[in-house]
Amino acid sequence: MFSIFDLSLQLNAFPIKKAKSDLEQIIAFSAEEKKQFIENQKQNIVEFHLENNPFYHKLVGSKNYKNWEELPILNKTNLQIPLESRLSKGFSTKNCYINKTSGSSGEPFIFAKDKYTHALTWASNIYRFGWFGIDFNRSFQARFYGIPLDFFGYYKERIKDFLAHRYRFPVFDLSDAVLEKILKKFQTKKFEYLNGYTSSFVLFAKFLRKRKLILKDICPTLKVCMVTSEMLFEDDKNLLETQFGIPIINEYGASELDLIAFQNTQGDWQINSETLFVEILDENNNPVPNGTEGKIVITSLFNKAHPFIRYDIGDIGILDEKSTLDKPILKKLIGRTNDFALLPSGRKSPGLTFYYVTKSIIEDDGNVKEFVIKQLEIDQFEIEYVSETELDLAQIQKIEQAIALYLEPNLHFNFIRKNSLKRTSRGKLKQFTSLL
Template sequence: MNLTNLSLQLTGYDIAAAKKKLEEYNQHIIEDYEGYIEDKKAEILKFHLKKNPFYSTLVQGKPQNWEDLPVLTKRDLQQPLQNRLSKNFSAKNIHVHKTSGSSGQPFIFAKDKFAHALTWASISDLYTSNGLDLNTSYEARFYGISNHILAHYKERLKDLLSNRYRFSIFDRTAENFDQFITRFQSKKFGHLNGYTSALILFAKYLAEKNLILKELCPSLTHCIVTAEMLFKEDLELLRKQFGVQILNEYGSSETGILAFGPAENALKIDSRLQYVEILDEQNKPVPYGNSGKIVVTSLFNKAHPFIRYEIGDLGTLDFINNQLILTKLEGRTGDFALLPDGKKIPALSFYYVTKEIIKDTANVKEFVILQNQPDTFTIDYVADTAFSNAEIEKIKKVIRVYLGRNLQVNINKKASLDRSKRGKLKQFKRTF
């Protein structure tokens, strides 16, 4: 049994009441989507202007039309939490959390207890609507875990109470993957959940062994990928080697799940708890179908303002059948290659090209791209067999045709790639 809901209920997070409210919000959206969103936007804005000194000071003297409100960034929030809390909120009646820091700008934030309960109720509902019951499905969790003893065992205890087992994704040796396989053969896991890159690595190992995970563990029904980009060919690999439905989850620590659904489809925005906008570089809304910065408003968090909050990603929205859809996720806002002539190239397009080349030339497990200088790129890759000289020259030639002839391209085989402390893999990084 998953004890998370029980523990939340006992510590002041009213999950039962949150579930009832969520049902009401569902009905309101069905009846009048635009009316629901406008009402909730107005309510949360009015609350923070009146009750939150940090936010009211930020807005002071500016028009309060929604599109004229300031766009919050992580940098705005990198100050003591106490300075950002609304009146009548303290450590006694909030949930305190820390961002993952994958953007390079970590900070501590808070949710009031009911907002946090709503988040959990929403997560449970989204999973259930896709055939996955968190109360009964034993989770195989492919995330990082702290090496510090106290934090490590605290995480293990949390996993135990949450009906899940955490696999160590930092050890990517064949011996460790063999231990993964043994555990799947001996335990009745219901679903996998983890960082995309870690799950892809495990799937590639299964492919090498000509194994299907569903055949080893018949109780498996789903796999949820999160936190990193999922490419079409990787989706096909996961579906083939795991033998279960692949679900894609997109969100952030600060807001919870923003979009969720079958990985082969565009993801549905969970509009019950947040309002999502796409803005251009001047913070103006763009039409549906156009790319821009993803900006989120938490509609129920009264402890801490997340109003027009830029989470750091680029994406595209559409509105179909009374439903907001995330049609494309395009990576981080700061991820672009800056060439010697001043041209900016989105890192994702560069990554697509390189991924396609490497797929054709070797049995590459994973790779990352570093831009060391405007004219210098480094590709670090992990593979059983190193590229031949001919394969290296082919890669360099295509990249130079695509980006410029006077570029220096270094290609290095590595035993493993550097990850964040939590196990995320940053696929592109500009170091200057």
């Protein structure tokens, strides 16, 4: 098959050939060369943004810094201002890759990557998926993800799916009737791998277990399943391995950064140290010893369009005791769980469905700072939010229209503006909670 995926990136001015070549060189470094590379990239990216990014210069307070540990911790609240005021000189929304974070942390914002950095993200994905015999240009993917339901958004994603050689199963409705239709697709299509939200796969696996079916028996071409975006618990992993009949690979990433960690062929959750620098810090922003939990703070080593330097992603994790600078291993990730919404029609929708609902209130003016959603009754929900100004009637109607589109009509939402939101003992916001 023609390399249509690579070509589509090149045609959109993402230099994938150069990114792949550069990544290969980084991977080939010796341990000592890799350490020097990381230190050089850290220094280069900080100096670049101090010189060319007024937003970052103001955050640091000076164009000079003595050591890495002096640099401020960047958090999502810092980034909830218009994107144009965060871009480096020479970069604009016209010459960058622009996207929104999912809002799964309850703190959404719009971000940018320069086109080379975005190409490096894809090169990183291609490299890691290749560990398991997956080729983005040839391997056929069964994709369990959300999809925009407006006309242009929907068909844009479908075109991207075609170019990426994947078939998408939208996860807004995972009732048994829908899962039955999904199952029939596996009988007729030669999928090589699955990729998508953990909770959606768990629902599908439970559906298969009820019917005493193994997915690989139905679709023998399947090789592997990559789960992402939500916590993978051990009992869920065992369920997936049993009902799918293939290895389950754990992925941890962030759209504004890259793949952060990806389970390697030895079963270790290997951190991406080619394009990122990952630190685990305590509440006072001091590094903790390997084996100790702390907040995950990440630096994008290449992104010149937008600074992600010592960026607190909002997760808690532990580095393995055997981690080294050139080959860090994530021992444990704490957080990123999502409940399901059970709706009056009988539909079950993953908590991540609310990403597509809340897109309608993620505005670039940064008004809505944080939000959490609670299901109180089968048809009663509550949205608590922190904002500079109260949501007006037009905004609420827009949200209600999105809710009817992505979930179902006749759901009742109460909007409550707050000064602050209740967090877990670890300082995390859980975007969706069901009290049923």
